[in-house]
Each structure stands twice: as C-alpha cells, then as structure tokens.
Amino acid sequence: MKKYEFLEHTADAKFRAYGKSHEEAFSNAAQAMISVMADPAKIEPKEKKKISVEGRDMEALLYNFLEEFLFLLDVEGFLLKEIKKIRIRKTKKKMPYSLEAEAVGDKAGKYDTHGNVKAVTYNDMKIAKSYVQVVVDI
Amino acid sequence: MEIKKISEYMWQIPKTAGMNVPAVIFASEKLMEKIKQDKTLEQAANVAKLPGIIKHSLTMPDAHQGYGFPIGGVAAFDSDDGIISPGGVGYDINCGVRLLRTSWGEKEIVPKMGSILDAVFKEVPAGVGRKGITKLSKDVLFEVLEKGSNWAVSSGYGKKEDLARTEENGCMKGAEPQTVSERALSRGMPQLGTLGAGNHFVEIQRVDRVFDEETAKTFGITNEGQVMVMIHTGSRGLGHQIASDYIKEMENRLGTEGLPDRELVNAPIQSELGQKYYKAMSCAMNYAFSNRQLITHWVREVFGKVMGTNEGMDMVYDVCHNIAKFEEHEIDGEKRKVCIHRKGATRSFGPGRKEIPEVYRSTGQPVLIPGSMGTASYVLVGTKKAEEISFGSTAHGAGRLMSRAQAIRSFRGEKIKQEMGKKGIMLKSNSWKGIAEEAAPAYKDIDEVARVSDKAGIGKLVARVTPLGVMKG
Numbered sequence: 001m002k003k004y005e006f007l008e009h010t011a012d013a014k015f016r017a018y019g020k021s022h023e024e025a026f027s028n029a030a031q032a033m034i035s036v037m038a039d040p041a042k043i044e045p046k047e048k049k050k051i052s053v054e055g056r057d058m059e060a061l062l063y064n065f066l067e068e069f070l071f072l073l074d075v076e077g078f079l080l081k082e083i084k085k086i087r088i089r090k091t092k093k094k095m096p097y098s099l100e101a102e103a104v105g106d107k108a109g110k111y112d113t114h115g116n117v118k119a120v121t122y123n124d125m126k127i128a129k130s131y132v133q134v135v136v137d138i
Numbered sequence: 139m140e141i142k143k144i145s146e147y148m149w150q151i152p153k154t155a156g157m158n159v160p161a162v163i164f165a166s167e168k169l170m171e172k173i174k175q176d177k178t179l180e181q182a183a184n185v186a187k188l189p190g191i192i193k194h195s196l197t198m199p200d201a202h203q204g205y206g207f208p209i210g211g212v213a214a215f216d217s218d219d220g221i222i223s224p225g226g227v228g229y230d231i232n233c234g235v236r237l238l239r240t241s242w243g244e245k246e247i248v249p250k251m252g253s254i255l256d257a258v259f260k261e262v263p264a265g266v267g268r269k270g271i272t273k274l275s276k277d278v279l280f281e282v283l284e285k286g287s288n289w290a291v292s293s294g295y296g297k298k299e300d301l302a303r304t305e306e307n308g309c310m311k312g313a314e315p316q317t318v319s320e321r322a323l324s325r326g327m328p329q330l331g332t333l334g335a336g337n338h339f340v341e342i343q344r345v346d347r348v349f350d351e352e353t354a355k356t357f358g359i360t361n362e363g364q365v366m367v368m369i370h371t372g373s374r375g376l377g378h379q380i381a382s383d384y385i386k387e388m389e390n391r392l393g394t395e396g397l398p399d400r401e402l403v404n405a406p407i408q409s410e411l412g413q414k415y416y417k418a419m420s421c422a423m424n425y426a427f428s429n430r431q432l433i434t435h436w437v438r439e440v441f442g443k444v445m446g447t448n449e450g451m452d453m454v455y456d457v458c459h460n461i462a463k464f465e466e467h468e469i470d471g472e473k474r475k476v477c478i479h480r481k482g483a484t485r486s487f488g489p490g491r492k493e494i495p496e497v498y499r500s501t502g503q504p505v506l507i508p509g510s511m512g513t514a515s516y517v518l519v520g521t522k523k524a525e526e527i528s529f530g531s532t533a534h535g536a537g538r539l540m541s542r543a544q545a546i547r548s549f550r551g552e553k554i555k556q557e558m559g560k561k562g563i564m565l566k567s568n569s570w571k572g573i574a575e576e577a578a579p580a581y582k583d584i585d586e587v588a589r590v591s592d593k594a595g596i597g598k599l600v601a602r603v604t605p606l607g608v609m610k611g
Binding site for chain 1: 175176202203204205206209228229230265321324325327328329334335336338374375378379381382385386389390399400401538539540541542543544568569570571572575611
C-alpha cells in the first residue's frame with residue numbers, strides 16, 4: 001500500500017496519508033509534508049528526536065504534530081526522514097489528546113531542498129479511519 | 139451560488155442566509171472563469187458571515203483558494219464591534235515587495251549579470267534551513283520586533299530615506315514583543331536576513347514599458363531599459379509561528395463552533411486576545427520590514443562592488459501583501475476607523491492620503507505587483523476610486539493556476555532555465571524542482587491581472603517591468 005499521495009490543489013500542497021491506524025497515518029503524513037521539500041529516501045537517519053505534542057481534538061493533534069517538524073527545521077535545521085515510534089493517547093486532561101514519537105533525520109544543509117512549507121493548515125483537513133488529509137501552506 | 143455581473147469588471151454574490159453583507163469580486167470574464175474553478179467564491183461568502191464586517195467582503199482580480207479567507211481577500215471590520223482573524227492575514231505576515239530604482243540602463247548591467255547574480259546569491263541566504271545574521275541575540279530580536287526598519291537603518295543596513303518609502307515607514311507602532319511566543323522567537327532568531335524559498339525572489343529587471351510618464355517620473359522611473367531591482371519576501375518562520383500560535387489560542391479559548399471554516403477563527407478586536415494578536419502580528423510585520431531592509435542593503439553592496447558605485451539605487455516603495463491594520467475609510471458618507479484585513483492584496487491609496495510619503499502625495503502611492511518567475515511585474519498607482527470601492531486595495535500578484543505537484547509533473551527545471559535564457563533572462567536557484575514549481579504557466583496571466591486592476595480603477599497602470607536576472611529562493 002502506498003504511504004501517501006498528493007491531490008490537486010491550486011496554490012498549496014494537499015495530501016492524503018494512509019495507515020491501518022491513526023499512528024501509521026500520522027507518521028506517513030509527517031513524511032508526506034517533508035517530501036514537499038526533499039526526498040525522504042535520500043535523507044540519512046543520523047539524528048534522533050523525541051516529539052511530544054497535545055491537542056484539543058485529533059485535528060489539532062495532527063496540526064501540532066506536523067508543525068513540530070517545521071519548527072525543528074527552522075530552529076535546528078533538522079530534516080525528518082521518518083517516524084520510528086509513535087503513540088497516541090486519549091486522557092482526561094484539558095488537552096485530551098497526546099502524542100509521543102521518535103523521529104529520525106539529518107541536517108537539512110546537506111540535501112537538495114526546494115520549496116518551503118510555511119505552515120500546516122486546517123483547510124480541508126480530514127481524519128478518516130484509514131487516512132488523514134492535510135493541506136499545507138507553501 | 140448566485141453570481142451577478144454588476145459591470146464589466148465587478149461581480150457580486152448577493153447577501154444570502156448567514157451572510158452579513160454581500161461579496162464583491164473584481165475580475166474580467168476571463169479571470170472569473172479561473173476564480174470559479176476552486177473554492178475562492180465560497181470562501182469570500184464565508185468571510186461575509188463574520189461578525190462586524192462592513193459593507194462587503196472583497197475579492198481581488200488575482201484571487202485563488204486559501205484557507206479561511208481566500209488569497210486576494212479584503213475585508214473591513216468595525217473597530218469597536220468587529221473582529222480580527224489570523225486567518226484573514228495569512229501565515230506569511232507582511233509578505234511583501236520592495237522596488238529599488240537604479241540609474242543604469244540594461245546595456246550596462248546585462249554584461250555583468252553573471253557576477254551580480256553570483257554575488258547576490260552569496261550575500262543573501264536563501265533556501266530551506268539556511269541561516270541569516272549569525273548570533274542574533276534575544277535583545278536584538280526584540281528591538282527588531284519593536285522598531286522594524288528603524289532598527290535596520292540605525293544598525294547600518296540602509297539609508298534613512300528608505301524609511302519614508304516603506305509602508306508604515308517600516309514600523310508598526312503597536313508591536314509588543316512580549317506577545318510573541320518563545321517558539322516564534324526561536325524560529326525568528328536564525329532567519330533574519332534570509333530570503334526563504336518558494337515564490338520569494340530577488341529580481342533584476344528592466345523597465346519594459348511606461349504607461350504614465352509623469353507618475354513614473356515621480357516614482358523615479360525615467361525611461362524604458364532602466365534597470366530596477368525587486369525583492370519579494372516576508373516574516374519567515376517567526377510570522378508563520380505567530381499566525382499558528384494565535385489560531386490555536388483563539389480556538390482553545392473561544393472555540394470554533396458555528397464557524398463555516400476552522401481557519402476563520404477570530405477574536406473581538408477590542409478583547410484582550412484580539413489586541414494581543416494585533417500586537418504580535420505587528421511584531422511579525424516589523425520583522426518582515428527589517429528582513430527586506432537587510433536584503434536591500436546587501437543588494438546595494440553587491441552592485442557597489444560589481445559596478446563600482448551604488449549611487450542612485452533609491453527605493454521606490456515597499457508594500458505589504460498580508461496584513462491587518464486600522465485605517466480610516468469613508469463608508470456611506472461617514473468617516474470611520476476600521477480594521478482592514480488584506481490577505482494577498484496591496485494597499486492602493488490615492489492622492490492626498492496622509493499615510494503615504496510626501497513625495498507621492500500628489501500622485502497616489504506606488505503599488506507593486508510581482509509577476510511569476512520569468513514574467514513581467516507591474517508598477518501601478520493607487521487611486522481615489524480604490525478608496526471608494528475596494529477599501530483602498532488591489533491585486534498582489536499573478537495568483538496560482540496550477541498546483542505545485544502538477545507543475546513538477548509538467549515542467550523540468552533545466553528546460554525552464556534554458557527557455558528563460560533564450561529570452562535573455564538569467565536564473566539562479568538552489569533547486570531544479572523549485573524552478574519547475576514556480577514556472578510561469580503555473581500562474582495566472584499577470585498582464586490580465588494588471589489590466590483588470592486598471593480598468594476597474596482600483597490601481598492604474600504606471601509601468602511594466604520584465605526580468606533580466608532572477609535569484610530564486
């Protein structure tokens with residue numbers, strides 16, 4: 001099964017990331033987003049990052065999860081290759097959804113990159129049983 | 139959805155259930171056909187549903203689908219009872235364009251274009267993950283956020299005269315760095331003085347055609363063949379993070395119930411949260427002004443080195459494309475202070491407005507509309523009519539027509555570069571794919587966008603400029 005595919009959108013990048021679980025779909029979504037800027041297959045797994053985010057609902061959780069990789073790219077120059085471990089939990093806290101993950105990747109400067117994902121958006125966002133759909137602003 | 143044609147260049151979506159005001163679109167038949175193909179009109183109608191919106195929700199000729207507001211969306215809200223919405227400004231806060239004139243003709247510059255572009259490429263960091271001024275401390279960053287271009291000029295980046303020729307004199311007064319999150323600050327710290335990627339560029343251009351000689355002269359545009367420099371960039375990761383932070387905070391504190399689109403989340407303009415966003419957004423605006431000011435300085439240095447002097451490289455103007463601010467507008471015969479949102483639109487004030495520099499007060503302000511990579515750009519002049527019918531606003535660019543994925547499938551960067559070379563345009567970029575994404579056929583026809591702005595009366599044609607050398611991020 002393919003991990004993700006890009007759909008038509010005039011201005012921005014819109015993709016669907018598939019998975020048997022939300023965890024798998026979220027992981028593939030992160031990779032899909034980075035693939036707008038670089039080829040994940042070529043990135044070496046040299047650095048490891050721990051990710052921990054929360055959200056008021058699953059949409060917000062996905063938004064915050066993806067945004068983390070834009071943040072890491074800007075601040076630390078970290079370019080994601082793939083998600084190694086991921087766990088989504090529902091708690092009784094004020095922010096009921098939480099996610100913990102382990103990501104691997106490398107310093108962006110070494111790779112051929114293009115375009116620029118400015119932000120994750122809620123536009124046309126869908127969390128379905130077997131996929132998630134996201135439009136990112138570029 | 140019912141769409142009524144009001145005149146040759148004006149259309150209306152009448153007020154229906156849920157809408158507080160009608161929506162108005164400035165477009166020709168040709169542009170309207172394109173606009174209808176995505177969700178632009180639905181989004182324009184959604185904007186009309188927001189509380190406190192005044193008169194109409196506007197859509198500019200280059201509009202395309204955005205998130206929340208369409209790109210090319212303009213709306214005014216009552217400054218007491220209205221709202222402010224981060225999605226009505228956009229993620230790239232104060233993405234904008236600056237134009238420098240020069241005293242050179244193309245014949246003097248073209249033979250040295252290779253050296254000029256190489257040097258610009260070296261001086262101005264561009265692309266994904268490239269760093270700007272090294273070791274920017276938090277104190278300095280706070281100063282940038284508070285003072286905008288004033289910080290840049292007093293730190294030696296540029297000339298005092300540049301300030302007056304920048305929208306808001308290069309500094310939004312209400313900026314308060316304390317309203318900016320640590321996350322946004324840490325994204326801003328390494329990126330000041332970087333171009334970014336995507337559609338951002340530094341372009342060396344020639345004046346191709348002058349439509350209005352007198353106004354052009356006032357703007358410093360004297361003859362065809364004159365060389366100009368255009369800079370297009372914004373507030374980088376800092377601005378993106380501020381938008382995202384406040385969308386989240388508004389969601390968490392006010393909820394999204396009843397909103398036609400989650401990204402239309404908003405706060406009453408006079409509320410603590412609304413004010414806080416306004417102050418943070420003003421910080422991002424100042425960051426973007428400084429960013430363009432630094433790049434201007436480096437470009438001048440490059441010309442100074444290669445040409446032996448940079449005398450005459452004066453600013454024409456610097457305009458913002460993604461902002462919210464308070465302006466006075468005459469509405470149904472009454473002067474009112476309103477909160478204007480321009481998302482992918484340019485202010486287009488006519489003669490006499492106190493906000494525009496004295497040198498332009500008799501003509502109206504310069505309006506800069508960048509084209510897509512390899513195509514023309516336009517210099518227009520703001521009009522009284524724009525103040526009457528479009529809250530003093532017009533288009534901001536060509537507007538995309540084709541998705542980036544489709545562009546990559548359709549074009550090859552190498553070939554685009556070759557074809558541009560045949561037309562006498564030199565191109566430098568980090569990435570072939572990046573070139574393919576920004577290929578001209580992926581955009582609407584800029585000539586048509588500028589023509590419609592002129593015919594609708596919301597920005598009159600002054601000059602058309604075409605590229606000689608392009609550095610793409």
